[in-house]
Amino acid sequence: VGNPELQRRRRLMWLMDQYLKNDVLSIQKSIVDHVEYTIARSRFKFDDFEAYKATANSVRDRLIESWNDNQQFHRDMDSKRVYYLSMEFLMGRSLLNSIFNLGIKEQYAQALNELGYNLEVVVEQERDAALGNGGLGRLAACFLDSLATMNYSAWGYGIRYQYGLFRQTLQDGFQHEQPDYWLNVGNPWEIERVHVTYPISFYGKVEEKWVEGTKTFTWTPDEMVEAVAYDNPIPGYNTGNTINLRLWAAKPSGEFDLQSFNTGDYVNAILSKQRAETISNVLYPDDRTYQGKELRLKQQYFFVSASLQDIMRRFKDHHSTFDNFADKVAVQLNDTHPTIGVPELMRLLVDVEGLQWAKAWDITTKVFSITIHSVVAETLEKWSVELLQTLLPRHLQIIFKINAMFLEEVKNKIGNDYDHLARLSIIEEGEKKSVKMGSLALVASHTVNGVSKLHSELLKERVFKDFYDIFPHKFQNKTNGVTQRRWLAFCNPGLRDMLTKWLGTEAWITNLDLLTGLHQYASDPILQKEWNLVRRHNKARLATYIEAISGVKVSIDAMFDVQVKRIHQYKRQLLNVLSIIHRADCIKNMSPAEKTKVVPRVCIIGGKAAPGYEIAKKIIKLVTTVGEKINNDKDIGNLLKVVFVPDYNVSLAELIIPASDLSQHISTAGNEASGTSNMKFTMNGCLLLATLSGSNIEIQKEIGDENIFVFGAKPEEVDRLRAERRQFQPPQEFHRIIGMIRNGKFGDTEYFQELCQTVDGGNDFYLLGNDFSSYLEAQAAVDEAYVDRERWTRMSIMNTAGSGNFSIDRTTREYAENIWGIKPCQPTS
């Protein structure tokens, strides 16, 4: 009483209590409010899209509320936080996920219903946020969901691309790329922070000066842009913990080059500044091939520098020295892409904050850790020294110094073995010198991890062998996981209800190990019946979609056999197509009596090819051509259908995965770092046809050998088989099928030649010829299992029951405990 500050606070508390309630009426009011005042439409007349926008805005209000509370809480606690730096976050849609996580889905459904709208229709209006290519970007998105759900203090940092991953259309069976200008329709999930900006510099010169006995470096850049923050609140499931994904957009810098405006060429001066925005414009669609393009390096430096400046600013709000920076800050590098952050943190600490090199290096090496997502060293980025010298001259100096000190240190361990030292060096010598970003990251990181057991072993034995020999303590494994919220509970509501009913609890949504409780019912005829009903319902939804997009009618009694992922030679979509051709050919040669024994299949293939990846594009064309031929063959009829689903993305995955009977994860043994869709399929009761690659091996272990179809070479055989491939004679069928393609059975004779050559004896790097027989045998085993409905259903249940280990929550906990050193932390009230 009488204290004005207290009165003000009370007033604010009371005001907040008046709205944002989550009963149906309050939600309706808030939706209608947004229709009128945000969308500026009449509440008597708004369409489904406007309904989506208003609904999204009303959900966003609720997210902001918990976001604010949460940020305040962690500020007060000053808890250690992990910052997840990633060039890609493949988020997909947000509406359904948010209302599920906030626990207000039913209210929203009813609220919309009473207003005359259908939630299911409304959620379909949302465009996917496709700020990623595939596995690496989707993993980042799963982490955010899990970090929020498990009450960790965490932020994601990335780039707010205006063009997400291209949209794929098919014209005459060929892939075409359409720009994904997703922000055109507005993005209600982000909050623009016009005042959270940082200057980002490029080019220019570095001056060295002696100041009071120490050498100082002043970088005078030639170009400067501004990074502007856009915050995307990420709600946890069933918790008030809403974390932040901060994405940076490039804007022309406000202050820089005021001088140049004195040139008389005012209009051109503005236009050239405007080009700054291009930095954050477009996501690179080549997943895992690097062309060393300047713009890509600019993007990397742009988002990493902004993020580190932001992290340091936040730290400085609470601390006057950097002594305990590493006790408060953990930075995870998602692959080598953000590695320029290492010299950038050094620059900020030494040049800007005035720390001694040794002190700064000590901090840096305690802050960073890195996850590697690929199996071969060739995919790790390298940047030419020349480009770095031009674009980031100060960083190049810092990299050289880091390298010199590092090589000095290892010399003490390994002596003057120059070959060995050259392999360890961060700088690759040669005609064109370059900086090996993987090596730089490894030298600076306290921990490096692979994404499955086998992959982490391969990192130690091959990719980073030289580093492993000197830093064995840095190496860990963290097998990937996926969020069971989006990938089971929300995308498969039928299964969700059934699991909850049979397990007697919903707790599996945050503790997936509870699914083992299903084991005991795997043969229970009642569960089996319900199980198949749910699966048929999901298949019917997918069948409707397939007919709508392709005109192909598919029967839900047929086995839905699915391979959806980026198109890559190592993933061997071609092997799948070859066996489809083989199957069609066998069916055509059967007597009517034999045909009655065939298990009808619908083969569904989907995925994008990088625009410049010709072989991958030819594979797509082959799938569509083969499909066209088979689908119209009267001799084959409903026994085999082949569908290429265009524009595979997160939302389509949510439709396809719950409807799949069989899914294929058939990369050459050891060639897939982990794979994560395999986990999603398993969780949803889909059986896997798999090679001994990445996490397939761990899945097999969890669900049991009898519940998965494994084939092909063993990882330890691959090197030898590759070496001997010139002498290898693939089976007769293999030659025959390749011959059919070569000889024009599917038209486009010329076009497919190069594709056929990739599997010619000496060329067959991915060993399609070697694995073909064993693949066909596995396919036969699949057919045999499918006709035994009781057995198949039991296998399906055992897949779901055994998938607990592949929850991202397990992965997150392992990172938190063994790498980041952070603890869950939540307000008690």
Ligand code: AZC
């Ligand atoms: C992928 C791996 O290919 C995949 O096996 C893994 O599951 C996934 O990362 C998540 O760890 N890699 C990528 O998507 N991209 C790159 C550049 O490796």
